[in-house]
Amino acid sequence: MKPKLTEVTLNLLQLVAASVGHATLPAEIYWKKVLPNTPMPKVIKAQLHPVFTDIKGGRPRVNRPYYPLYYSVASEIQFPSDPALFFLKKDLHPGSEMNPGLSFVSTISGAAFLSRAEVDTIPFSSDKLSEILHRLNVLPGSELAKEVNKTLSDCEAAASEGEHKFCATSLESMVDFATSKLETHDLQVSATTVRGNQETAPKQRYKVAPSGVQKAPGAKLVACHPEAYPHAVYYCHLTRATKAFVVTLxxxxxxxxEAVAACHSDTSKWRSVFFKVLGVKPGTPICHFLPQDHLVWSPVH
Known part of the structure; x- marks a missing residue:
């Protein structure tokens, strides 16, 4: 089932377009200054210079994001929106066949980065929801307004045990969080990509290619997941007992x-539904692939 789409108003598109022309942007300058040896992933470039190719009536679309609800203790029991992304660590090896329902798509489209100077003038707090909706020209009571409220709630929720979290409302703030938590400016940034000219990888059975498993460098990592919001917002977190891999499927x-996978060796705090669906005992190492527009930051050394 395709994610439900909502629309950002035309006025917001004009706001974004005014700040994301093809001239060098402040965020790009900041990236080169702070991360001189780190190539900028295509997904970030696309959000700095978006081309709205799938827009009706000139309005960008925002898909519902992917929520990996590992640690949630909420009473509502549900598996994440795409369970095919999850697999066991023991199955991460060349020749292994992944879940037949696996596919790779972008979870957010049309949400562009604004500069830190711009977003710092806009509130980002649930107690300022009315002002936020007004400033971003979002209709109160609309589906997008509900998603904005959900994103604010996610960002304000307490971090899980052993987790350091931060919602980056600009590329500059995401760079600052990653470099501060990983304690280096020599970083690798990985994102799932589909080879060739294809934008998505269709649902089918995928097999791990020979020599197709490469561990990301470094002993710790920061993962950043896009949230549903009129402009780009990423939920970033430094997690415990987690390793990243780039897997050729x-x-x-x-x-x-080239799929980025995160593997968690300590799943003792995860919700029971994960173990029931995967047919394993609590604490079993579990991995999951990341959709295309999610990012993993790791030290090069």
Whole structure:
């Protein structure tokens, strides 16, 4: 089932367009200054210079994001929106076949980065929801307004045990969080990509290619997940007992994906539904692939 789409108003598109022309932006200058040896991933470039190719009536679309609800203790029991992304650590090896329902798509489209100077003038707090909706020209009571409120709630929720979290409302603030938590400016930034000219990888059975498992460098990592919001917002967190891998997957139709996977060795605090669905005991190491527009930051050394 495709994620439900909502629309940002035309006025917001004009606000974004005014700040994301093809001239060098302040965020790009900041990236080169702070991360001189780190190539900028395509997904970030796309959000700095968005091309709204799938817009009706000139309005960008915002998809519901992917929520990996590992540690939530909420009473509502539900598996994340795409359970095919999850697999066991023991299955991460060349020749292994992944879940047949696996696919790779972008979870957010049309949400562009604004500069830190711009977003710092806009509140980002649930007690300022009315002002936020007014400033971003979002209709109160609309689906997008509900998503904005959900994102604010996610960002204000307490961090899980052993987790350091931060919602980055600009690229500059995401860079600052990653460099401060990883204690270095020599970083690698990984994102799932589909080889060739394809924008998505269709749902099918994928197999891990020979020599197709590469561990990301460094002993710790920061993962950043896009949130549903009129402009780009990322939920970033430094997690415990987590390792990242770049896995080359080949589909039955020949589609090749360089997929980023995060593997968690300590799942003792995870919700019981994960273990029931995967048929394992609590605490079993579990991995999951990341959709295309999610990021993993790791030290090069």
């Amino acid at each position: 080949v589909g039955e139709d020949g589609t090749t994906v």
